[in-house]
Amino acid sequence: MFDSISDKFSTVVRTLAGKSKITEKNIQDAVEEIKVALLDADVNLRVVRRFVNGTMEEAMGEKVLKAVDPGQQFVKIVYDRMVALLGDEEHQKLLLKGPDTTSVILMMGLQGSGKTTTASKLAARLKKEGRRPMLVAADLVRPAAILQLKVLGDAIGVPVFSIDGEKNPVKVAKAALALAKKDQRDVLIVDTSGRMHLDETLMDEIKRVSEALKPDETLFVADSMTGQNAVTIAQEFEQKVGITGVVLSKFDSDTRGGAALSLRSVVGKPIKFIGTGEKTEDLEPFHPQRIASRILGMGDVVSLVEKAQETINEQDALKMQEKMAKNTFDLQDYLDQLNRMDKMGSVDQILEMIPGAKGQISEDDIDKKEIKREKAIICSMTYAERTNYRIMGPTRRKRVAAGSGTNVSDVNRMLKKFEKMRLTMKKFAKNKKYQAAMLKQMGM
Template structure:
């Protein structure tokens, strides 16, 4: 995400490379290029101008320390201002009602139904909530069925009335159902609508007044850039929503919506969709997003995703097996599954400082583990536990069964053997120590210390 903007900003900062100090002339030249980069990223013109004016004012008022280069200082100032531009800090949901009610709004095709499922999944997994999804899109064909499929995928029940067109009644009945069955969160999925469609806007306004939600969220496709910002403003004028959800952020190479919407609408971005999987949704952290835009990675989010998949009991059992040199292909497969649950492989790699730029033009398929999984699945249970028994004839059978060749099987076995030896060597580092290291990284402000080289 934001690849184009990141490249342009990096080139802008290079104007200050080699300069001994910050002057009005070299700052003006740098920020002129920064403003162009923001406009090319489809950032609102007034937002871009105010942003660069603020950066210039702060840059001219700061003394450059001997140990800090002007380019590095400019990165620091731009980073801080980008963070403020996007809201300063993460803003969570206010779920105070019993049940708490969340109302979705937005254009058709923005991803409301999918996000409703993702949010239900997140609340269920991370906050131990018991959500109920409500199908209030009574206009789009198969909308109710789509929400049912989404609900089944995440294991959350869906309330619907296929024969009714009255969304106020459907919502009221759903809330009564939630109270009766102990659901503490009700997520209402509504039909997509245009801000110029008075009848549809009147309907969702009436729905909001009827159910009095704890949270009204506006869901918008981030890839529509400035149009997303304009639409958000029109909806906010009618609904006065509580927060914005940016979907498809993983495909947004520009970033105009993320950088403009907070200033124009004066409502926080609360969540971002980062992929098609039901787990691919993140709380929006302005500081971490600024890190990513400036090529600093996002080690904090990476550690958090790893911790979500971390099972302390399993880890202790795994540590014992490694110490005894009993790590096998079943364990290896479990590790692969945990990595896959963390999200898009290229996106995960880009969270490591310095790696994002290095792999920018590298195509990393989400099915990168497919061949390995096929080979392991073609092994017998005994072969997975005792890989040392896999002789030449077994290798040929495994290759044939997995649709790979003998070289692929040999390569995996060799790499597995090397991995097992390495893991045994580092087994002295206890799991608790590794978690302490992860938490230390998590608590580092701005992720990793230091600035990128200019």
């Protein structure tokens, strides 16, 4: 997600950030490039215009041109506007009632957008937060929909309500709500049916379900891959049924990001979550600031740290940040990272969040077999070698290769890659602006 737009933005950012003096022409050029990048990313035309005009107007003022660090000021304007475009932190939370009543979340969206998957992801998330969710199979159109939800519910230990043979989703929804109240289930998550295209029958059906349940949250699930089209469909749902928030599914897909950048601004509803994979835990709260940083190529350090927290404790994470910054990251640290990586999801997801890692190290560099080999190599090293890889001469390399069941060329390759990685970290650690951005994101 955002690969191409992020590449372009970070070029603009890098070009301007270091300049001690910038001209109106510099700003015009930069804004023009931003405009092209946004349009390329399939961002809604009106949104692009507003963004570009606003940035231009603000940047042309004295504040930027006469500032001590004009480049930085400009980048800040772009960043702030990007954050504002994506939403605000306050409205990202689910609006649920307290645990002594039953809140209702209604899922809507086209077929295949990810409603059923998201419903179960939400249930798992809420359960983890101490809630008592119940899922409702009110998609009565797709033959296997009920079974799909049951399988997902089973896997996370959340009950799934359904009525065999029933064709009226309103009846199912009402019966489910009654049962949820009786069983003291505090959140009811209702999965509904979608069509390939918008149609009146679908809208009527969902509208009736909505009227019967009076949901606290009506979440529109938008497939990131549908780009601009997702915006049109969201507007339609908003007008006919009303939505309270958006979930952007398939955020992990390789798309340009236009939907993400347009939805909030055009539809006026907050993006509350993003789906980042097919697994139950692949649902993350949407943080405008972090996404904006990611787009601007600042790296999403906070998300990384947060994600890592489930497998590493906080202190370890901080230690790693510090080591990266101080350039004392050694092979032992690298080994620890490799061990954790397995538990943290895809390598690509992680790389995207480390400043500077993208483009320097690719998924191919770190395939699973390679990780296994690298672990074996490091494990065959002595402590002195792990903490100071520079002492690894030919004899040591030979010994380690034999000890780890690899070849000297494997050892050489691993050390070379590690050196490259350290250089990247150093480069970024030396760059005050990235450092500041990193620290700021970490709340320091």
